[in-house]
Amino acid sequence: MQHLIERFDLPFNVDTGLKRALTLEKTFMQDGVELKPGARVLLQFLHRNHYSVALASSSIKSRALDILTSHDVAQYFDQFTFGPDVDRGKPYPDIFLMACAKLQQQPADCLVLEDSEAGIQAATSAKIPVICVPDMKRPNQPYADQATAIVPSLTDVITYLKSVR
Structure with a gap:
């Protein structure tokens, strides 16, 4: 604030x-609260292709899980990390590093999907590649330059994942 x-x-x-x-x-x-367009399709793709999926949200647990449950997508997530779980929020990398640890994965082997400049900065600081899927605004250039890619929708993440497999 x-x-x-x-x-x-x-x-x-x-x-x-x-x-x-x-x-x-x-x-x-x-x-x-509506799901971001393409969220269900992406989550189903990740599940079918055996990706591990973690939610690292600055939100509180009850709020985030209520939204996911109301849309029947909570089951697609293997791990959850919420703002109160870490001492420092985004733009610090703590939340992403904790999510990687919960998945038992090295940061460089993970991928963050973000819509905010603070999230891009946090992922970059954690040494995790980050794809920006802008929500309300495209990130300013210094943050855009840190992103591995900027795509218009979550379904475009599927195309990206297929291209790097």
Whole structure:
């Protein structure tokens, strides 16, 4: 929240910002959160092709699992790591390194899918290749340069994976 306030010169303090964010989140959660387009297709592809899949989310466990369960996709994940599981959130690499450890994989043998600049930075710091699938905005050039690839949708990740196999 502090970063957002500073970056966008917002006219409120951290406590007020967090209260506003929680109020907005409750509204969104009541209305339901849609899966990112192509998520189910990608998860099914990964499952069929015996990829290990971990979720490394800055979210809290209950929120993330509620969303995944409501869309019947939680079973496609082998491991979960959530924001409160690590001391430092993105852009620090901790969450991705913990996810790799849970999968018993070396970071260089993994791949991160991210939509944020902080996530790209975290993956890069963890020495994990990262594909950016932009959500609301394309990353600024310094972050885009750190990505292995930038693709328009999650289904494009399948094409990427087939090309490097």
